[in-house]
Amino acid sequence: MLNLKQNKSKNPNPLFTDVSITKRTKDGLTLVNKTGLSREIHPSVLTDKGLDILLDKVHVPVAWMEDWFAKTLAETKQAEDNRNKSLFYKNIALLIANKEFILSDRKYFMTPVTGLNFGVYRVGNFNDMPIGAWLEIWSFYPATIDTCACGGIAPIVSFGGSALSGAHSRTAICLQCGKTIKNSSGKFSTIWKPFAEVQKKYRKFPERDAVSLEKLILLLKSKTEMLNSQSDKE
Numbered sequence: 001m002l003n004l005k006q007n008k009s010k011n012p013n014p015l016f017t018d019v020s021i022t023k024r025t026k027d028g029l030t031l032v033n034k035t036g037l038s039r040e041i042h043p044s045v046l047t048d049k050g051l052d053i054l055l056d057k058v059h060v061p062v063a064w065m066e067d068w069f070a071k072t073l074a075e076t077k078q079a080e081d082n083r084n085k086s087l088f089y090k091n092i093a094l095l096i097a098n099k100e101f102i103l104s105d106r107k108y109f110m111t112p113v114t115g116l117n118f119g120v121y122r123v124g125n126f127n128d129m130p131i132g133a134w135l136e137i138w139s140f141y142p143a144t145i146d147t148c149a150c151g152g153i154a155p156i157v158s159f160g161g162s163a164l165s166g167a168h169s170r171t172a173i174c175l176q177c178g179k180t181i182k183n184s185s186g187k188f189s190t191i192w193k194p195f196a197e198v199q200k201k202y203r204k205f206p207e208r209d210a211v212s213l214e215k216l217i218l219l220l221k222s223k224t225e226m227l228n229s230q231s232d233k234e
């Protein structure tokens with residue numbers, strides 16, 4: 001039988017976790033997990049598993065906690081992904097302007113770009129490429145850059161489609177006017193193949209010293225401000 005009693009040992013079982021009950025009514029319990037996520041749940045979900053809902057805390061298998069918080073966890077992940085994606089999209093011009101600086105240092109090169117979700121049917125996804133790989137792709141493969149109606153250049157940031165038929169749709173962001181551009185014409189293989197090639201090259205590189213994209217962007221912004229204020233003085 002599972003031991004669901006409060007865990008008093010110094011080395012808690014990693015497969016178990018504590019979930020607090022912070023509020024209880026006849027029809028609902030408010031549960032809070034260790035990372036502070038909270039949700040309302042019907043008391044029967046716990047009582048059906050033989051748990052005492054009058055306790056302040058229940059000690060349960062991690063899988064149960066994940067099950068109870070699945071929706072909240074998914075929403076939190078989605079919000080986090082959206083935040084990371086927009087951070088990347090909004091700062092592409094800044095990242096490209098500092099290309100040499102980023103490519104010259106492994107810890108900047110390997111900065112992970114997260115929150116993306118795109119790829120090619122039967123080939124795979126390109127969700128986990130470091131920023132250095134993106135900069136390399138845009139520099140060396142002209143087909144990965146679209147042109148905006150305003151005349152500005154627009155690096156491709158996302159696509160989906162089939163390698164077999166070549167049917168696809170893609171998204172690019174104009175460096176000049178900032179517009180998001182959708183496109184589906186042109187030869188798809190000249191767009192996705194560079195991603196597959198470059199990703200293969202950097203997938204095996206360790207990320208251990210990499211800084212976060214947020215930190216890198218802050219650094220680049222302060223670097224740019226410093227340069228601007230210097231040139232103002234001259």
Ligand SMILES: [Zn+2]
Pocket residue numbers: 148149150151152174175176177178179
């Ligand atoms: Zn434009």
